[in-house]
Each structure stands twice: as C-alpha cells, then as structure tokens.
Amino acid sequence: MVTRVPDPAYPNQTYATAAVEGAPSLSRRISWGAIFAGAVIAICVGLMLNVLGAAIGAGMVDATARDTPQASSFGIGAGIWLLVSNLIGLAVGGYAAARLSGHADTTDSTLHGLAVWATSFLISAVLLGNLVAGVANTAANGATSMIGGLARGAGNVASAAGEQVANRTSTGAAQSAAQGLVDRVQNALNGGGNPANMTSDQRKAEIASLAGRRVTDGNLSNPDRERLNALIAAEYNITPQEAQQRVQQAEQQVQQAAQQAEQRAREAADAAAKGATYTAFSLFATMLLGAIAAIFGARRGTRRVGY
Numbered sequence: 001m002v003t004r005v006p007d008p009a010y011p012n013q014t015y016a017t018a019a020v021e022g023a024p025s026l027s028r029r030i031s032w033g034a035i036f037a038g039a040v041i042a043i044c045v046g047l048m049l050n051v052l053g054a055a056i057g058a059g060m061v062d063a064t065a066r067d068t069p070q071a072s073s074f075g076i077g078a079g080i081w082l083l084v085s086n087l088i089g090l091a092v093g094g095y096a097a098a099r100l101s102g103h104a105d106t107t108d109s110t111l112h113g114l115a116v117w118a119t120s121f122l123i124s125a126v127l128l129g130n131l132v133a134g135v136a137n138t139a140a141n142g143a144t145s146m147i148g149g150l151a152r153g154a155g156n157v158a159s160a161a162g163e164q165v166a167n168r169t170s171t172g173a174a175q176s177a178a179q180g181l182v183d184r185v186q187n188a189l190n191g192g193g194n195p196a197n198m199t200s201d202q203r204k205a206e207i208a209s210l211a212g213r214r215v216t217d218g219n220l221s222n223p224d225r226e227r228l229n230a231l232i233a234a235e236y237n238i239t240p241q242e243a244q245q246r247v248q249q250a251e252q253q254v255q256q257a258a259q260q261a262e263q264r265a266r267e268a269a270d271a272a273a274k275g276a277t278y279t280a281f282s283l284f285a286t287m288l289l290g291a292i293a294a295i296f297g298a299r300r301g302t303r304r305v306g307y
Contacts, residue, residue: 029103029105029108030101030111030112030115031097031100031101031102031103031112033100034097034098034099034100034101034102034112035097035101035112035115035116035119036119037096037097037100038093038094038095038096038097038098038100038112038113038119039093039097039116039119039120039123040093041089041092041093042089042090042092042093042094042116042117042120042294043089043093043120043123043124044089045085045088045089045092045093046085046086046088046089046090047089049084049085049088049089050081050082053081053082053085057077057078083286083289086286086290087289087290087293088293089120090116090117090120090290090294090297091293091294092297093116093117093120093294093297094112094113094293094294094296094297094298094301095297095298095300095301096297096301097112097113097115097298097301098112098113098297098298098299098300098302098303099301099302099303102303103302104302104304106299106302109298109299109301109302110295110298110299112298113295113296113297113298113299114291114294114295114298116294116298117290117291117293117294117295120290121290195231195235196234198234200235203231203234203235204235206231207228207231207232207235210224210227210228210231211228214228214251215254225247228243228247229243229244229247230243232246232247
C-alpha cells in the first residue's frame, strides 16, 4: 500500500511511502505499574515471613527450663529462614507483575520478573541504609548526651572540690607544694653524672629517657647502652653484668611482644578478608537465587491466551 505524507523540508510537497499491508504496530511492552506493584508485594511478603520467623525463634527461647538452642543453631536457622522468605516474596512479586502486565509473551513476563527483582533489592538497600544511618545517628546522639552529662558532672565535682581545697589550704602552702614539685622534676631531669651520686628520681628519669629512645630508634649506641646498664646497676644495687642481662631480657620480651602483636594483627586481617569474601559470595548467591525465584514466579504468572 502506497501513501503520501508531507515532506518536512518542503511543507507544500509530499512524497510517497510504501508500507507492508497488515504489519503489526509495536507498542510499549513494559508496565512500570505492574513492576512497582510486584516489588511492593515481594518486600511485604518477605517482611511478613521474616516477622513470623522472628516470632518462632523467640518462642524457642526457654530460659527457665534452660532448653534454648545454641547460638550457632539460631544463626543457621535464621539465615535459612531469611533466604527462603525472600525467595518466596520475590516469586510472589514476579507472579503478580507478570499477571498485572497483561502480556502473554513469556519473554516479556521474564523481563518483568527481573525488573521486580532489581527494584525490590534497590528499595530494600535504600530502606536498610536509612535504618542503619538512623541507628548510628541515635547512638551518636546518645553518646554525645552521655558524655556531655559526665563532663558537666565532672565539672561540678571539680568546682566543689576546688572550693573545698581553697577553703582548707592557704596560698602560701599551695605555693610551697607547687615549688617543691617543680624542684623535684628539675632534680630528676638534671642527670648525666655518676649514677652512684645521683638520686633515685634522676636515675629513673634517665632510664626512662634511654628506654624510650631504644623503642623509637630501634637500637642504642654502645655508650648509651653502657650508660643504661650503669644506671640500672646503681638503681637496683646489682652488678653491671646483671644489669646487662636484665636489659637483654627486657629487649627480648619487648621483641617477642611486638612479634606476637604483629602475628595477631595478621591473623585478624586474614580473618577479616575471609569474612569479606564469604559475605560477598553469600550476597551473590542470594541475589542469584532471588533472580531465579522472580523469573520462576513471572513465568508462572504469564497470561495464557483466553485467560
């Protein structure tokens, strides 16, 4: 059949077009209303079944008779129930979407089921993210309020204690105590002489300084090591050889503790990596099974000619 239509470039002219007589006209084959309805149905059915599972799990707790299943059994049962509930919900949602779309083509129904699966997971992810964010915000606000209350209480206690101290202590006594503390710190820091002629505070201060240098630098020079041995020998009234043995034992203990800490950190990192891998594979399997369930429900809900 030949028809003449206006030419867009020349409005006063027309050109002929040929069309196959009886050719079908393609229409839109997606129904977003059916998809959203199926997604809502899938989420609600899954939520309802999860609530039922929570009720059954809570009913199995019997603290009085001490006949409660183990935590591992609870975890496995809860995971299986959660998976089955979501699969049932997606199958029902896919069936509803295919039925409401009005299509009799199996491929169209399958695509509607996949759209229900994707929409359900996106909505669930958004709802779960908002829930986690709300819980975290509530916890942060509660912690801030608690810390603020503790700070105010500590401030009140400190203020009251300060008033009592001010009432009971004269200015001269406070200045004398402060000056004595300053003098003691200065005496402790004025080391570097003969360890036998130094006070205990001076020796301990220099020992702490050398030990800190050993930790930060990783090693001590020979003069610093000999100085540390002499300080320890004078402080604890032992021979330089015994002091050297103590220093070596302390270094070995510190090195062993560092190695153990590194080993524990490596084990924790390995466990975290394995946990992340297991979680990723579990999520992938859950989503794959959900897609299969939605497609199965959609194919079952495909309209037949005459129905």
